[in-house]
Amino acid sequence: MSFSDLYAKYNCNYCQEEINGIRIRCAECIDFDICLQCFSLGAEIGSHKNDHSYQFMDSGAFGIFLGRNSWSANEEVRLLDAIEQFGFGNWEDIAKHIETRTPEEAKDEYITRYLEGCIGRATWGTVESTSRPSLHCADRDEGPLGPSAVSRLPPLAITADEATQLGYMSNRDDFEREHDHEAEQLISALSLNSEDDELDVALKLSQVDIYTRRLRERTRRKRLVRDYQLVSSFFNNQRNKQRTLGKLAKEKKEFTERLRWTAQFYGRAEQAGVVAGLWRERELRVRLAELHRYRLAGVTRLEECAHYEQHAAQRKHPHAHLLHQWVPGHQSDKRANADQHAAAKKKRRRKRLKFHQPKVHTGRKYRMWMLQKELMQQQQRRMLEASADQ
Structure with missing residues (x-):
């Protein structure tokens, strides 16, 4: 008997009544089932004869556990399937899935058989019965993600007033209002019902997938804020805006702004190294062009x-x-200028x-020299030709 036979319903091919218990299946006819009453009367229909070979079939009505009020195998399988689908504690939906038991009976059967019974003792093992859970923390964690292998970021250097203005909670290292604050509204009203078809389930799963992507984007932004210390940098820029603008050259600032998009692929230190390397390369290129101009x-x-x-x-x-x-407002001093000129x-x-x-620092002198040389060569050739003619 296959697993699908436990959920299948059979009708008698002779009286068309539903068969709830043991049924008789003809071994010679194809897909022919008959109830015990019709079989005892020797019913015949179509090509089926009462002298055909037969089999006794049970669709799960037999009991697994011994007892007066034991459940059938079909009910036990439905109970386990419902708990896996709806979760432990949702006894109303579990009872609807079983169809033949109340929520209280379903709860008592699962706790008695699968938690406190022989199956529960063999499966769950020994559980310490203590009133307070014991928390065990290792003294030293030398794992691949232990404290010694992962460097902690420095705390944010902001005041309490600044944290209040920004909605930042320093103890939790989090914000009162998250990025994409209304993302949870997409799945807040979702629920799985037994009446949902495949299209409804696929639509709800798509909504959950969209919500998961929005959560990933929120986590990515929080990581960038923590890695680049944007909270403290925001207030530091407000305090030292004038001083920072005075130290940073306009050209270098524009160059840094053009490379800001690379921050999503690197950490803070790596991105600063990339920008510094590209700026140094630009300086070297400018210097090489200047030296090349001097050489020419x-x-x-x-x-x-x-x-x-x-x-x-x-x-x-x-x-x-x-x-x-x-220059307006100044008088010329010819003597002072003459003295400066003489000293220089x-x-x-x-x-x-x-x-x-x-x-002359151009190629004009070289071109004039080449022209004079070419004229002298032409004059010498003419003299040689004239002497040869004589």
Whole structure:
């Protein structure tokens, strides 16, 4: 007998009455069942004859446990199936699933047979009967997720007033209002009923799946807030906003803002390292481009770079050194300017700089030299041709 036969209902093929107990199944006819009354009278119908071979079948009406009021095997299986489906303690729905017992009878049968009976003693083992549960905590935890292997984050450096304004509970390390605070309303009214079909069950499971995803997003955001110390950073930025803006260059701040999206893939320290590495790479690229420009201009020493920049500025603004004399509210002092010019000239002579004369820092001089060389070669070829003709 298969497990599905316990829930199957059979009718007599002769009198069409429902068979609740033992039935007779014909071994020669296909799917032919007959009740005991019709079998005792020798009933025949269709191709079935009363001299055919037969079998006695029982669909679970026999009792498993000995006793006067013992339950049938069908009822015991329905009891265990209902507890697995509706949970322990939901005796109203369990009794509806059994169909032949009251909630009190279902509760007494399960506790007597499967908790306090021989099956319960063999399955649950020995349980300590103490009035207060004992909590055992190991002195040292050296497991893979023990305190020694997991570094604790520092506490949040905020005042009580700031925590109250933000709705932050420091003892629980949590907020009074969670992210996506109304996510629980999606499943608050869900319940499984015996009348639900497959479409209803699938729809309810989809709602539970959506709720689970929203919980994961909430947990992810809380982890980011705790990892990056956003609570304390929020109030620290309010206190030190002016000082922070004064120290941080505008260009570097914009660069950091463009890379903020990488924070969802790294921790706080890792993300800071990535941003610092990319900023350093950018600085090196700018410096390499600057040195390449010096080299193309003919500058080969670092001490010559300042002199090159000075000449480049003078070529761009030939009268830049005279602009300060025309600032409103100031008077020109020709003697002071002459003294400064003489001192600077004397200093340049003493240091014997390489660039004692204005130098052309472009490729124009090289192109002129190549042109002169080509003209000289053409002149020499002409002279050789003239001598050969003579």
